[in-house]
Amino acid sequence: MTGHPQSSMPGQKISIQASQLGKTYEHPAGSVVALRDLSFQVHAGEFFCVLGPSGCGKSTLLHLLSGLESPSTGAVTIKPTSVGMVFQEHALFPWMTLERNLSFILDQQAPAQQAANRQLARRWLQKVGLEKFQHAYPHQVSGGMRQRAAVARSFAVQPALLLMDEPFVHLDYQTRMQLQQMLLTLWQEVGCSVVFVTHDIEEAVLLADRLMIMSRHPGTAKTVLQNDLPRPRHLLDLKTNARFIDLVEQSIGVIRDELQAVD
Amino acid sequence: MRMKDFAIRTLAPLGAFLLWELCSRSGLLDARFFPPPSIILYHLIMISPGEGIFRDIGASLSRIVLGYSAGCGAGIATGMVMGLSRRTRDLLYPLVAMLYPIPKIAVLPLIMLIFGIGEMSKIMVVFIGSFFLVLINTLHGVVGIARIHHQVARVYRISRRAYLRHVVLPGAAPAIFAGLKLAIGYSLVIVVAAEFSGADAGIGYLIWQSWETFSLKSMYAGLFVIALLGALFAYALEWLERRLIPWRDDRDTREHHDA
Ligand SMILES: Nc1ncnc2c1ncn2[C@@H]1O[C@H](COP(=O)(O)OP(=O)(O)OP(=O)(O)O)[C@@H](O)[C@H]1O
Ligand SMILES: [Mg+2]
Numbered sequence: 351m352t353g354h355p356q357s358s359m360p361g362q363k364i365s366i367q368a369s370q371l372g373k374t375y376e377h378p379a380g381s382v383v384a385l386r387d388l389s390f391q392v393h394a395g396e397f398f399c400v401l402g403p404s405g406c407g408k409s410t411l412l413h414l415l416s417g418l419e420s421p422s423t424g425a426v427t428i429k430p431t432s433v434g435m436v437f438q439e440h441a442l443f444p445w446m447t448l449e450r451n452l453s454f455i456l457d458q459q460a461p462a463q464q465a466a467n468r469q470l471a472r473r474w475l476q477k478v479g480l481e482k483f484q485h486a487y488p489h490q491v492s493g494g495m496r497q498r499a500a501v502a503r504s505f506a507v508q509p510a511l512l513l514m515d516e517p518f519v520h521l522d523y524q525t526r527m528q529l530q531q532m533l534l535t536l537w538q539e540v541g542c543s544v545v546f547v548t549h550d551i552e553e554a555v556l557l558a559d560r561l562m563i564m565s566r567h568p569g570t571a572k573t574v575l576q577n578d579l580p581r582p583r584h585l586l587d588l589k590t591n592a593r594f595i596d597l598v599e600q601s602i603g604v605i606r607d608e609l610q611a612v613d
Numbered sequence: 614m615r616m617k618d619f620a621i622r623t624l625a626p627l628g629a630f631l632l633w634e635l636c637s638r639s640g641l642l643d644a645r646f647f648p649p650p651s652i653i654l655y656h657l658i659m660i661s662p663g664e665g666i667f668r669d670i671g672a673s674l675s676r677i678v679l680g681y682s683a684g685c686g687a688g689i690a691t692g693m694v695m696g697l698s699r700r701t702r703d704l705l706y707p708l709v710a711m712l713y714p715i716p717k718i719a720v721l722p723l724i725m726l727i728f729g730i731g732e733m734s735k736i737m738v739v740f741i742g743s744f745f746l747v748l749i750n751t752l753h754g755v756v757g758i759a760r761i762h763h764q765v766a767r768v769y770r771i772s773r774r775a776y777l778r779h780v781v782l783p784g785a786a787p788a789i790f791a792g793l794k795l796a797i798g799y800s801l802v803i804v805v806a807a808e809f810s811g812a813d814a815g816i817g818y819l820i821w822q823s824w825e826t827f828s829l830k831s832m833y834a835g836l837f838v839i840a841l842l843g844a845l846f847a848y849a850l851e852w853l854e855r856r857l858i859p860w861r862d863d864r865d866t867r868e869h870h871d872a
Contacts, residue, residue, distance in 0.1 A: 416768050417768075418764055418767055433768065435768045437764070440761075441761045441762075443765070443779075443780065443783075444860055445786070445860045446779075455771070457775075458772060459769075459770070487859070488860075507769065
């Protein structure tokens with residue numbers, strides 16, 4: 351029943367080790383099993399995608415990984431201490447300029463070097479193409495720009511582990527492609543581990559080294575697919591690549607029974 | 614654009630004055646009871662100072678300033694604590710919910726019993742009135758801060774102090790300001806009512822005295838001063854709000870409503 355992760359290559363460092371994770375929420379109407387018996391590991395420097403339908407417990411999983419919530423059963427061990435996170439909703443502080451949204455967090459971690467933190471904040475905004483908007487408030491820029499700033503913020507803290515919860519789900523196709531490519535570039539530059547949650551099969555295949563496909567009710571892993579598409583990836587060219595199409599079809603195959611159950 | 618805004622804002626008060634002036638001068642209104650505003654204004658500027666109106670304004674203002682600022686300070690602090698701590702909220706909210714709707718003028722006799730009929734009792738009613746309004750708005754502001762901001766603060770290990778200063782305070786600021794604006798108007802209402810009885814100075818005292826001696830022009834002068842102060846306070850706070858909350862996204866909605 352549990353999908354087992356592909357055996358890790360020897361010598362590879364483990365970034366996350368989750369064993370038999372479970373999370374149950376207590377509602378007045380009864381308890382909801384959001385996650386059940388979920389075991390997997392993420393290697394250091396790996397881009398790990400979690401693919402699953404709405405409500406299968408993807409956000410819950412990230413909350414467990416980030417320590418925002420604790421598991422009801424099982425355990426998770428996280429090696430890296432510095433964690434960055436991009437949330438599903440707009441998570442910038444509306445009362446801070448884009449630059450301040452970054453430097454405020456940096457100031458918390460290195461209070462002695464505020465000037466350097468501002469520099470770093472600007473450099474990251476520049477990397478995501480927002481140098482002209484560093485003094486703008488979040489409501490003054492577009493949704494895509496806000497999400498770019500959120501990505502910049504998560505990278506600016508120099509994370510060893512990046513948790514991303516459907517960060518591009520509310521964006522249009524074009525902007526999403528742009529940000530996906532940007533994310534890959536930044537990730538290859540930094541080399542951190544990424545756990546990227548999405549319900550978009552193509553997105554998962556475009557980005558991942560490995561992708562864990564989840565089922566709903568109960569939220570648990572069905573399987574983990576290895577993605578050997580070469581890097582660096584150019585997403586536009588990739589969409590017509592035979593291997594890409596093959597992987598997408600494999601993924602659809604995994605969830606076929608669930609798709610049919612819906613009909 | 615700014616000139617046009619200003620013109621639009623003065624249009625309604627000017628129109629009302631003009632209408633009043635016309636009605637009063639044409640005899641449509643009895644000028645003994647409703648003297649034309651130009652005459653009241655003349656009285657206010659030329660006669661009232663000699664009758665000591667500045668002393669009355671000063672007395673009312675000092676009561677408002679003391680009671681209002683103390684009430685707002687205490688209201689913000691209590692609202693913050695209640696908003697942040699579930700326990701405190703469960704403990705105090707029932708009491709607040711019971712005391713808040715009591716008209717503050719209704720407790721004036723009780724307050725005079727406790728604090729005497731001097732300055733203190735008048736400052737106290739203003740204090741109590743401001744306190745509850747600001748408390749409730751601050752509380753709602755703090756509780757209403759989106760959960761996501763709390764989560765971001767936890768993921769990035771924001772210190773408690775920075776969380777209060779840079780997340781809770783600005784997050785609740787729009788609601789706090791709504792409370793401050795309600796409270797300043799309410800303070801004027803309360804102070805004037807409190808001065809009707811047991812005062813020897815103040816705008817309320819002036820109005821009551823003028824009524825008893827049938828000096829209607831002086832009474833109207835007092836009313837004009839209240840109206841002016843009310844508008845002044847409201848605009849001052851709005852100015853302050855714009856300075857302190859520059860991230861507010863209000864222009865879009867305003868234009869949306871206009872369209
Ligand atoms: N704080 C909570 N309290 C109670 N139930 C919750 C809570 N958070 C999540 N759940 C429940 O857990 C289940 C999984 O929710 P979760 O948000 O993790 O799903 P998701 O996969 O992220 O969905 P989506 O793709 O729509 O974001 C849902 O049934 C949800 O109702
Ligand atoms: Mg989710």
